[in-house]
Amino acid sequence: MDTTKTTDAPPPTSQPPANVQKRVNRGATRPGDRVFLGLSRGSGILLLVIMAAIAVFLTYRASLAISKDHGNFLTTFEWNTNLVPPSFGIAVLAFGTVVSSVIAMVLAVPVAVAIALFLTHYAPRRMSGPVAYVIDLLAAVPSIVYGLWGALILVPHLNGLFGWLDEYLGWTGIFSWQGGAPRSMLTVGILLAIMILPIITNVSREVFRQVPQMHEEAALALGATRWEVVRMSVLPFGRSGVISASMLGLGRALGETMAVATVLSPTFDIQTSLLDPGGGTFAQNIASKFGEATQDGRDALIASGLVLFVITLLVNGAARAIIARRKEYSGANA
Amino acid sequence: MAKRIDVSGLTAYYGTHKAIEDISMTVEPRSVTAFIGPSGCGKSTFLRTLNRMHEVTPGGRVEGKVLLDDEDLYGTGVDPVSVRREVGMVFQRPNPFPTMSIFDNVAAGLRLNGNYKKSELNDIVEKSLKGANLWNEVKDRLNKPGSGLSGGQQQRLCIARAIAVEPKVLLMDEPCSALDPISTLAIEDLIGELKERFTIVIVTHNMQQAARVSDRTAFFNLAAVGQPGRLIEIDDTERIFSNPSVQATEDYISGRFG
Amino acid sequence: MSTAAVTDKRGSSLRSASLPKWSPWAIAGGSIVVAIGIGAGAGLTSHIQWGLIAALLFVLGTYVIASAVEGRRQAKDRIATSLVWVAFLLAVVPLVSLIWTTVKRGVKVLDPYFLTHSMGVVADSEPGGGIYHAIIGSLEQVGLATLIGAPVGVLTAIYLVEYGRGGLARAVTFFVDVMTGIPSIVAGLFILSLMLMADMQPFGFAGSLALAILMMPVVVRSTEEMLKLVPNELREASLALGVPKWRTILKVVLPTSIGGITTGIMLAIARIAGETAPVLLLVWGNSFINNNPFSGAQQALPLYIYQQYSQSSGSTAAYDRAWAASLTLIAFVMILNLAARGIARWKAPKTGR
Numbered sequence: 027m028d029t030t031k032t033t034d035a036p037p038p039t040s041q042p043p044a045n046v047q048k049r050v051n052r053g054a055t056r057p058g059d060r061v062f063l064g065l066s067r068g069s070g071i072l073l074l075v076i077m078a079a080i081a082v083f084l085t086y087r088a089s090l091a092i093s094k095d096h097g098n099f100l101t102t103f104e105w106n107t108n109l110v111p112p113s114f115g116i117a118v119l120a121f122g123t124v125v126s127s128v129i130a131m132v133l134a135v136p137v138a139v140a141i142a143l144f145l146t147h148y149a150p151r152r153m154s155g156p157v158a159y160v161i162d163l164l165a166a167v168p169s170i171v172y173g174l175w176g177a178l179i180l181v182p183h184l185n186g187l188f189g190w191l192d193e194y195l196g197w198t199g200i201f202s203w204q205g206g207a208p209r210s211m212l213t214v215g216i217l218l219a220i221m222i223l224p225i226i227t228n229v230s231r232e233v234f235r236q237v238p239q240m241h242e243e244a245a246l247a248l249g250a251t252r253w254e255v256v257r258m259s260v261l262p263f264g265r266s267g268v269i270s271a272s273m274l275g276l277g278r279a280l281g282e283t284m285a286v287a288t289v290l291s292p293t294f295d296i297q298t299s300l301l302d303p304g305g306g307t308f309a310q311n312i313a314s315k316f317g318e319a320t321q322d323g324r325d326a327l328i329a330s331g332l333v334l335f336v337i338t339l340l341v342n343g344a345a346r347a348i349i350a351r352r353k354e355y356s357g358a359n360a
Numbered sequence: 361m362a363k364r365i366d367v368s369g370l371t372a373y374y375g376t377h378k379a380i381e382d383i384s385m386t387v388e389p390r391s392v393t394a395f396i397g398p399s400g401c402g403k404s405t406f407l408r409t410l411n412r413m414h415e416v417t418p419g420g421r422v423e424g425k426v427l428l429d430d431e432d433l434y435g436t437g438v439d440p441v442s443v444r445r446e447v448g449m450v451f452q453r454p455n456p457f458p459t460m461s462i463f464d465n466v467a468a469g470l471r472l473n474g475n476y477k478k479s480e481l482n483d484i485v486e487k488s489l490k491g492a493n494l495w496n497e498v499k500d501r502l503n504k505p506g507s508g509l510s511g512g513q514q515q516r517l518c519i520a521r522a523i524a525v526e527p528k529v530l531l532m533d534e535p536c537s538a539l540d541p542i543s544t545l546a547i548e549d550l551i552g553e554l555k556e557r558f559t560i561v562i563v564t565h566n567m568q569q570a571a572r573v574s575d576r577t578a579f580f581n582l583a584a585v586g587q588p589g590r591l592i593e594i595d596d597t598e599r600i601f602s603n604p605s606v607q608a609t610e611d612y613i614s615g616r617f618g
Numbered sequence: 619m620s621t622a623a624v625t626d627k628r629g630s631s632l633r634s635a636s637l638p639k640w641s642p643w644a645i646a647g648g649s650i651v652v653a654i655g656i657g658a659g660a661g662l663t664s665h666i667q668w669g670l671i672a673a674l675l676f677v678l679g680t681y682v683i684a685s686a687v688e689g690r691r692q693a694k695d696r697i698a699t700s701l702v703w704v705a706f707l708l709a710v711v712p713l714v715s716l717i718w719t720t721v722k723r724g725v726k727v728l729d730p731y732f733l734t735h736s737m738g739v740v741a742d743s744e745p746g747g748g749i750y751h752a753i754i755g756s757l758e759q760v761g762l763a764t765l766i767g768a769p770v771g772v773l774t775a776i777y778l779v780e781y782g783r784g785g786l787a788r789a790v791t792f793f794v795d796v797m798t799g800i801p802s803i804v805a806g807l808f809i810l811s812l813m814l815m816a817d818m819q820p821f822g823f824a825g826s827l828a829l830a831i832l833m834m835p836v837v838v839r840s841t842e843e844m845l846k847l848v849p850n851e852l853r854e855a856s857l858a859l860g861v862p863k864w865r866t867i868l869k870v871v872l873p874t875s876i877g878g879i880t881t882g883i884m885l886a887i888a889r890i891a892g893e894t895a896p897v898l899l900l901v902w903g904n905s906f907i908n909n910n911p912f913s914g915a916q917q918a919l920p921l922y923i924y925q926q927y928s929q930s931s932g933s934t935a936a937y938d939r940a941w942a943a944s945l946t947l948i949a950f951v952m953i954l955n956l957a958a959r960g961i962a963r964w965k966a967p968k969t970g971r
Contacts, residue, residue, distance in 0.1 A: 058864045058865065062863075062867065062868075063781055066781060067781065069771075069774040071790075072774075073790055079808070083815075084804075086811070137708065141702075141705055144705065148702050162955075166892075166955050167892075168891070168948070170894045170920040171716070171892070172716065173927075174941070174944055175719060175720070178937065179719055220713070223713075238455075244456070244518070246416060247444055248448075249441050249472060249473070250441070250472055251691060251692065251694075252698070252699070253695040254472055262457070280801070281802070281803065283803045283894065284920070287924075288927060288928070321814065324814060325814070331804050331807040339796060339799065437633045439634050442632045442634055443632055
């Protein structure tokens with residue numbers, strides 16, 4: 027970390043000869059230096075310009091769409107962009123996006139933390155290396171492949187589970203099932219959980235591995251069992267890391283497009299049961315509706331994309347803030 | 361309370377590397393025994409075999425016997441977790457649990473071992489902190505995190521945490537090497553008081569410290585780099601520092617090598 | 619008083635009753651047998667349920683037996699251990715199934731013919747055809763994206779590590795983080811909004827632009843990490859010889875970290891090669907071969923998979939092609955990953971972690 031700060035100003039003890047030092051401090055006096063600095067700074071500025079352009083253009087197109095919207099953009103329960111005037115709203119999409127992501131988090135986070143603990147503290151040493159490697163690779167499997175697998179393999183296997191849930195938990199309303207194809211919000215949540223599992227596992231494993239040996243030994247020397255060591259030293263140390271890992275996973279689940287588009291039978295309404303097909307998410311709706319959308323329809327989809335953009339920014343920002351806090355915290359204890 | 365340690369024929373490995381070889385010694389109860397010797401001679405490794413912490417290191421393996429009042433720590437059916445409750449340890453760098461308060465740090469070992477009433481816990485924590493000469497400095501901020509203390513205070517907090525569970529033996533692995541001279545003096549005074557109640561074994565790099573705090577001193581050495589460490593001799597501290605029976609010990613103590 | 623309390627509350631012996639080493643295996647075996655019994659007896663069709671029942675029995679059995687024999691603390695320890703194992707096994711099932719099915723179904727139609735022909739004259743529901751057009755499209759789009767994204771990413775990282783300080787560098791660092799989290803479909807919508815302004819039709823390079831946006835933050839992050847690993851002494855040694863800073867960066871810093879930078883770029887390529895959403899919006903898809911990324915709709919591998927799945931109304935031939943294309947895509951991504959890791963290990967700076 028410190029290298030950034032000290033890079034172009036060497037510490038006084040190891041200063042180069044005075045003439046070089048002068049040149050270095052003034053940075054770019056030679057033509058070569060000026061060109062190189064210009065190029066690299068230009069690239070940085072280009073990134074900022076792109077970000078600004080994304081915000082500006084999405085907002086502009088979205089404002090075009092929303093000004094034509096006959097319904098209420100936030101509360102309307104329909105997406106009819108071909109009507110004159112068009113009428114559309116994001117309530118259904120916001121609901122579906124949040125519900126599917128929450129299901130994914132509830133399923134994935136505990137399992138991912140358990141696997142990370144398994145790899146760092148429980149698995150035989152010979153096993154943990156290769157398994158971690160495979161999980162690393164699985165994080166790189168394209169989401170469309172997860173989608174294909176979900177639609178053709180996972181969905182047929184869920185009939186039994188859905189029937190069982192309906193039989194024993196159907197009375198709650200959330201788990202009642204009318205027997206449609208198991209392509210519902212729960213299916214999406216399960217598939218998203220499987221997809222974000224490797225990411226959360228990898229980041230959590232990194233954090234658990236960084237737990238200082240001396241904290242674990244402190245617990246061991248007091249006569250703690252392995253689980254007590256985990257509870258006393260590993261989990262408290264890794265908590266903020268796990269939270270930020272989960273947020274990164276959440277960010278991916280919120281924006282996932284193709285996997286949702288392949289397994290969900292979308293309808294533009296809100297299902298009270300998680301097992302009945304229907305509902306939709308921001309990203310899935312864009313992918314599914316884009317093909318037939320007119321110019322106005324595309325602008326409306328861009329408007330919904332802008333909302334998704336803002337949501338993921340907030341989630342990722344929260345994750346970064348937690349990581350930054352953690353750095354200060356662990357620095358204070360070093 | 362304190363117990364005697366009898367080590368016979370102890371050899372410890374890291375994977376295939378033999379770290380220490382064939383060590384035998386006796387440590388009397390209510391005494392302070394210091395381990396001295398050059399870096400890498402295996403004195404810390406040996407210390408960690410005395411509460412089965414050595415096997416926590418990947419590849420760590422031990423042969424031989426360590427008797428704690430006639431019970432072999434490495435016997436079949438012995439639970440290392442129970443061993444570590446009997447034989448406490450203080451580490452080189454102070455390692456209070458960073459997320460716990462001072463109070464919770466001291467109570468951590470007790471909470472593992474059973475259900476205590478709040479008043480019992482309060483009593484034991486106070487007694488342990490007093491025993492570690494830390495009570496007066498922290499009694500108004502028991503709920504503050506332990507990581508806010510100075511290095512010397514943190515190390516005394518770790519000692520308080522270790523003695524709170526009333527171990528029979530207290531192992532100290534260079535407990536002062538990360539501390540300033542004043543904190544070191546405080547810990548050395550504390551060791552003198554603690555030996556009334558515990559059997560204490562301390563590894564130290566500092567020969568003056570060994571001379572100041574210990575009753576007996578063991579000198580470890582290794583024949584060459586890569587060779588396993590061995591116990592050269594163990595004797596009354598006074599004798600080791602005035603008239604050792606082995607030439608190597610005298611060379612080391614007088615600063616001719618190491 | 620307290621001393622007495624401590625000694626009373628724990629056994630004085632070092633030995634405590636403990637289960638034999640084989641007991642977890644025995645409990646696991648028992649649970650599986652009982653679960654199969656229950657599953658078959660109750661006529662549960664789903665094997666997922668059989669597995670869940672076995673897992674539940676294993677955890678419960680471990681707790682009950684261990685707390686009876688060893689006491690509560692050991693029982694908790696054992697239940698934690700068994701939960702962790704169960705979590706691992708439960709998670710392995712779908713992941714193994716994913717890889718296994720892709721390979722098993724993918725090899726069916728994956729042959730040289732498949733790799734060298736397009737879907738030009740083949741209806742989606744019929745057998746035959748291939749992915750040549752999709753491979754061409756993917757290579758061109760990803761290649762162009764890399765030509766834009768990689769240099770910008772590397773230069774930005776150089777700016778941040780070698781020159782960066784003050785407000786601009788902080789802003790760039792912050793927005794690189796923000797950019798990392800952009801959903802791919804949003805990057806696609808951004809380029810789409812530009813295309814709507816200019817009234818353009820879908821073409822390959824538009825997809826490349828969106829992919830480049832997704833690639834940049836990944837390259838910046840990994841390159842930054844690698845540049846920071848270059849020891850400062852090297853830079854100082856070069857500067858002290860009177861070498862200008864830009865030559866120091868080009869001749870000393872970059873060659874030292876080139877392995878890691880290459881790895882980062884390859885991992886970023888692997889990531890964008892699997893992106894479907896932006897390609898769907900911007901490149902549109904095409905069953906004919908289009909070698910020109912700057913004009914007309916193109917195909918790409920991920921999009922091909924999606925269209926074979928969604929536009930074929932359940933034809934087996936289309937599904938077979940989708941699996942074969944998936945296998946090709948996974949193979950491409952995995953080879954990139956493995957090669958990247960190989961380079962990272964081979965070229966790792968000796969001062970690295």
